[in-house]
Amino acid sequence: MTTPARAFGTHAATQPLGLFHFVRRDPRADDVVIDILFCGVCHTDIHHSRDDWGRANYPMVPGHEIVGRVSRVGEAVTRFQPGDLVGVGCMVDSCRTCAACGKGWEQYCESGSTFTYNGVDRQDGTPTYGGYSDHVVVAQDFVLKMPEGLDPAGAAPLLCAGITTYSPLRHWQVGPGSRVAVVGLGGLGHMAIKLAKAMGAEVTLFTRSASKEADARRLGADQIVLSGDAEQMIAAANRFELIIDTVPYAHDLNLYVPTLATGGTLVLVGFLGPIDPALNTGPMVLRRKAVAGSLIGGIAETQAMLDFCGQHGITADVEMIPIQQINEAYERMLRSDVKYRFVIDMASLKAIA
Amino acid sequence: MTTPARAFGTHAATQPLGLFHFVRRDPRADDVVIDILFCGVCHTDIHHSRDDWGRANYPMVPGHEIVGRVSRVGEAVTRFQPGDLVGVGCMVDSCRTCAACGKGWEQYCESGSTFTYNGVDRQDGTPTYGGYSDHVVVAQDFVLKMPEGLDPAGAAPLLCAGITTYSPLRHWQVGPGSRVAVVGLGGLGHMAIKLAKAMGAEVTLFTRSASKEADARRLGADQIVLSGDAEQMIAAANRFELIIDTVPYAHDLNLYVPTLATGGTLVLVGFLGPIDPALNTGPMVLRRKAVAGSLIGGIAETQAMLDFCGQHGITADVEMIPIQQINEAYERMLRSDVKYRFVIDMASLKAIA
Numbered sequence: 001m002t003t004p005a006r007a008f009g010t011h012a013a014t015q016p017l018g019l020f021h022f023v024r025r026d027p028r029a030d031d032v033v034i035d036i037l038f039c040g041v042c043h044t045d046i047h048h049s050r051d052d053w054g055r056a057n058y059p060m061v062p063g064h065e066i067v068g069r070v071s072r073v074g075e076a077v078t079r080f081q082p083g084d085l086v087g088v089g090c091m092v093d094s095c096r097t098c099a100a101c102g103k104g105w106e107q108y109c110e111s112g113s114t115f116t117y118n119g120v121d122r123q124d125g126t127p128t129y130g131g132y133s134d135h136v137v138v139a140q141d142f143v144l145k146m147p148e149g150l151d152p153a154g155a156a157p158l159l160c161a162g163i164t165t166y167s168p169l170r171h172w173q174v175g176p177g178s179r180v181a182v183v184g185l186g187g188l189g190h191m192a193i194k195l196a197k198a199m200g201a202e203v204t205l206f207t208r209s210a211s212k213e214a215d216a217r218r219l220g221a222d223q224i225v226l227s228g229d230a231e232q233m234i235a236a237a238n239r240f241e242l243i244i245d246t247v248p249y250a251h252d253l254n255l256y257v258p259t260l261a262t263g264g265t266l267v268l269v270g271f272l273g274p275i276d277p278a279l280n281t282g283p284m285v286l287r288r289k290a291v292a293g294s295l296i297g298g299i300a301e302t303q304a305m306l307d308f309c310g311q312h313g314i315t316a317d318v319e320m321i322p323i324q325q326i327n328e329a330y331e332r333m334l335r336s337d338v339k340y341r342f343v344i345d346m347a348s349l350k351a352i353a
Numbered sequence: 354m355t356t357p358a359r360a361f362g363t364h365a366a367t368q369p370l371g372l373f374h375f376v377r378r379d380p381r382a383d384d385v386v387i388d389i390l391f392c393g394v395c396h397t398d399i400h401h402s403r404d405d406w407g408r409a410n411y412p413m414v415p416g417h418e419i420v421g422r423v424s425r426v427g428e429a430v431t432r433f434q435p436g437d438l439v440g441v442g443c444m445v446d447s448c449r450t451c452a453a454c455g456k457g458w459e460q461y462c463e464s465g466s467t468f469t470y471n472g473v474d475r476q477d478g479t480p481t482y483g484g485y486s487d488h489v490v491v492a493q494d495f496v497l498k499m500p501e502g503l504d505p506a507g508a509a510p511l512l513c514a515g516i517t518t519y520s521p522l523r524h525w526q527v528g529p530g531s532r533v534a535v536v537g538l539g540g541l542g543h544m545a546i547k548l549a550k551a552m553g554a555e556v557t558l559f560t561r562s563a564s565k566e567a568d569a570r571r572l573g574a575d576q577i578v579l580s581g582d583a584e585q586m587i588a589a590a591n592r593f594e595l596i597i598d599t600v601p602y603a604h605d606l607n608l609y610v611p612t613l614a615t616g617g618t619l620v621l622v623g624f625l626g627p628i629d630p631a632l633n634t635g636p637m638v639l640r641r642k643a644v645a646g647s648l649i650g651g652i653a654e655t656q657a658m659l660d661f662c663g664q665h666g667i668t669a670d671v672e673m674i675p676i677q678q679i680n681e682a683y684e685r686m687l688r689s690d691v692k693y694r695f696v697i698d699m700a701s702l703k704a705i706a
Contacts, residue, residue: 275632
């Protein structure tokens with residue numbers, strides 16, 4: 001009833017990731033078995049591996065930006081067949097019955113969605129293990145079709161970094177002529193630029209370093225604004241309908257709120273915690289501005305994002321690594337030393353004797 | 354070219370209000386001269402009189418909840434004639450050409466709207482003096498028609514407290530079946546309850562005191578939730594599509610954000626300043642919640658609010674005072690000792706020899 005699986009995982013917050021053997025369930029009627037080709041490396045993987053958020057369950061196999069090929073399907077599976085190129089993102093299940101799930105907002109499932117790793121399977125109570133592994137078994141309703149023509153390695157980060165930025169861009173109705181700014185040029189930020197540009201927006205990158213300009217423009221930004229330059233910040237006042245703030249630690253939002261247009265929203269997609277320094281409500285009240293949060297996206301929305309990326313030829317800029325380099329990759333990510341996403345070539349795991 | 358006017362005003366932050374003589378301009382072609390009958394007393398009047406916000410200009414005549422009768426009109430005035438019952442709110446002018454003004458958002462005018470008092474007239478650079486006076490001269494485009502059938506004293510607070518709560522209720526699309534909560538039961542809060550109820554919403558008052566329940570229900574609340582009762586707060590989790598927060602000082606928003614429904618917004622209408630304690634973004638990111646601000650409303654929206662109040666028979670609950678009691682009224686407001694708005698009967702000013 002189970003199949004041996006190999007992965008890179010960890011047994012404790014203080015341990016590096018290493019080879020880990022476990023078992024995956026055999027497919028249920030509606031399950032798809034996926035032979036993993038590539039898995040993106042998200043900051044969340046570091047946080048969970050090291051129990052930064054105090055909710056880690058060990059042993060843990062991280063990874064929720066999964067691209068692979070279907071190797072087997074349960075007897076009730078209608079949407080996939082062996083050989084299909086598919087993706088799995090941050091969720092592998094949800095209650096499917098609450099109001100949020102009914103709206104296609106599985107990420108906001110009222111009883112909590114089942115995360116791809118560090119979660120608990122809703123049917124048998126076993127832990128979920130992520131994509132730093134040779135295969136994964138996922139219910140078909142949470143499996144995405146990967147569009148033709150996209151490099152599958154570059155497409156892997158779309159499953160988290162892509163949808164996390166696409167969802168607020170769509171929710172706040174970005175389209176041709178919208179003025180969008182992005183804070184932070186990392187895995188999420190570089191996707192936000194590409195996606196906003198493809199939606200027709202005028203895109204600005206806020207950055208502390210003028211050295212990022214060439215890269216920002218190559219990714220699609222129309223301009224950069226140096227957040228440390230008071231004159232540039234004043235010139236940007238009341239300008240942006242939406243700011244996608246991807247910074248994953250506490251930072252001064254009071255720099256950016258004044259650059260929102262009247263009625264605009266700054267949406268946090270990377271930081272959970274107390275806003276420090278304190279958020280000043282003055283500019284918010286005086287021009288009906290908002291600060292909001294957003295979490296990944298729903299399943300149908302993720303499929304729409306993948307289809308959009310297929311149409312526009314959008315993938316992440318990735319640096320491929322063998323799984324043996326994952327611990328070093330984590331250290332480099334903590335130094336922001338990656339352009340812009342590590343992706344694990346899972347052939348490296350399969351090659352281990 | 355000017356007409357003598359009498360008012361209650363102040364010459365310094367530390368002085369009480371007292372009788373003040375000045376002149377109003379004679380009407381320009383598009384001006385309406387209004388004989389003031391009633392003027393509501395807003396917390397802002399205290400803040401400006403005492404220079405709490407550091408932007409006071411003296412001498413100052415407060416008052417921006419004005420109801421009166423037209424006594425004279427300029428030759429180009431088409432919308433009003435002598436005898437009409439009219440209102441004036443927080444603004445008497447704006448640039449009328451910027452994008453915000455074009456959308457009817459004069460309160461968010463890009464060059465700053467001209468406030469009814471403590472402002473500067475856009476044409477002649479003279480100070481604006483407010484409604485604690487016998488008459489006022491206002492361009493017709495910033496004069497509102499008061500609906501038939503409403504008590505004019507009770508209607509005066511609609512011009513600020515009414516529109517300040519109506520605008521976010523409309524902007525965030527409250528309607529039949531919406532779940533709305535209100536924080537703070539004062540001048541703004543009691544209007545928010547009445548207006549949300551009339552729009553068909555299910556209305557909840559957050560309060561620290563069970564003693565407010567009877568009054569809250571009389572005003573239209575369906576229930577109260579005691580914000581100091583952890584069980585009640587947990588039971589209210591993820592419930593409200595919109596929270597209108599009228600509290601005029603720093604307070605803990607982390608109590609209320611968890612009670613927003615997924616996608617919901619807490620809108621601050623009474624507090625400008627740093628959020629203390631720090632706002633935690635966790636519940637915002639995990640369920641796409643927002644914290645926003647909102648400022649009064651536009652002129653067309655204010656007229657729509659007045660018409661709505663006329664249809665539904667909505668006025669503020671007021672305590673009438675003669676102008677001689679204004680300083681005592683300020684002290685009582687600072688102790689929250691008013692249900693729910695002081696309104697000055699301007700006959701008391703005219704009776705002064």
